[in-house]
Amino acid sequence: MNDTPEMLTADRHRFLREHLMSEIAAETSAPRSRRRKVWWIAPPLAIAAVAAVTVAGPGRHDDGHAPAAPAASASAAPTAPTVSATPVPEPTDAAGLLGRAAKAVASRPDPGAGNAQFTYQRQITDGARESKRERTTWMPVDGRSSGLIVDPTMFGADGNGRVTWPALLGTATGAPTKADLHRPTYEFVASLPTDPQQLLELLLAADRSKEVVGVPVTKELRYQLAFGNVQMIFQNVSAPPAVAGALMEAAAKIPGTAVVADEVDAAGRHGVALVGTNGTLRVSLVFDTGTGAFLGVRQVLLTDLPPGGPDGLPPVGSPPPGAGNGKGYDFATAVLQTGIVDRPGDEPKS
Incomplete structure (x- = not known):
């Protein structure tokens, strides 16, 4: 198994969060949380640029691998590994809320408007x-x-x-x-x-x-x-x-x-x-x-x-x-x- 974490796409990230599929959680890890520095400008009518969304992903076992399966007896089929995954925490800061909202609306289907409509x-x-x-x-x-x-x-x-x-x-x-x-x-x-x-x-x-x-x-x-x-x-x-x-x-x-x-x-x-x-x-x-x-x-x-x-x-x-x-x-x-x-x-x- 390759122990190098995979960087998840936004769609894959949502899929993992919604379904918590154990077999995928064992093979992937969350992207590293990132935060862009807030910077300011001071003219009278200017206001702040916004920090980027900090995203946390599904958890992994401490050593980067799924927990070991229990030993199988000669008369029993091997037992599948069991894994756990933690849900993605909901953002509470303004930038996180906006980032999540923007991703949510962008994922909706396009209505396909025609020019005559x-x-x-x-x-x-x-x-x-x-x-x-x-x-x-x-x-x-x-x-x-x-x-x-x-x-x-x-x-x-x-x-x-x-x-x-x-x-x-x-x-x-x-x-x-x-x-x-x-x-x-x-x-x-x-x-x-x-x-x-x-x-x-x-x-x-x-x-x-x-x-x-x-x-x-x-x-x-x-x-x-x-x-x-x-x-x-x-x-x-x-x-x-x-x-x-x-x-x-x-x-x-x-x-x-x-x-x-x-x-x-x-x-x-x-x-x-x-x-x-x-x-x-x-x-x-x-x-x-x-x-x-x-x-x-x-x-x-x-x-x-x-x-x-x-x-x-x-x-x-x-x-x-x-x-x-x-x-x-x-x-x-x-x-x-x-x-x-x-x-x-x-x-x-x-």
Whole structure:
């Protein structure tokens, strides 16, 4: 037997954790735990980059081999070795929770959206100056046909709260014909790298000339715009599973982004959050800690929060009881259902 430990892939690691197969536990060992140092930057709007996930794997016998089998008698068949394996401990730190959530969502099957189809999202929307309500959107995968929004508070809505949303690309005079980070479609998002480091580099190197007018694009502003791209995708576009997982891990590495272990969406659901600053707001993108599904966004006015510390993190703590007209936030959502459908007005089959 080769006593050199094998490095397990993420899929193999999950398989071992879920099934605890004794015969495999005898032949493999956990990858060595790793932790990336947290590093900080100090400009006014910048926040911390995130430590990598520390993962522990199934245990081995002390000498690296399975326990010896009991001696067999001449009249009895040999007894198979018995081994034990210990379950992988659940992460409790913010970085560990986010890393597990990102891996979980990335492992989900791709829905295989066609260009002529539409993304579907039904959510609760609530604001300090608005009433809580349901909002449903249908957006074209390729951005080249009209979408639909059902929300009674939308300007121009008919008696049923329906608003036709103009095509994003190529239908109006002078309209762009190509999507990008500034004007994303589901088709464009599906083409993004699924490697978090490559995706991070793409976000930070993007051309920002069309997004900012009359203001120098400083490093700190570039970081905020990159975080804003991630918010736009999760909140309004959605992403295939592999890209969604990569976006979560890449966004956690954007200077000026923090990870919070416990945040709440508009429906009161708790999850792990990517937190950044957008102008006058602290923005939290909340994800289910088990499945990695995007739960919603929570935005709090910076003026309603304690001042930020010298490390440049977004202000932590809770707003006072009266903030946000007593809601505690300026704006929040809770995603209830998502899917891919054939036409605006359709609902996902499952």
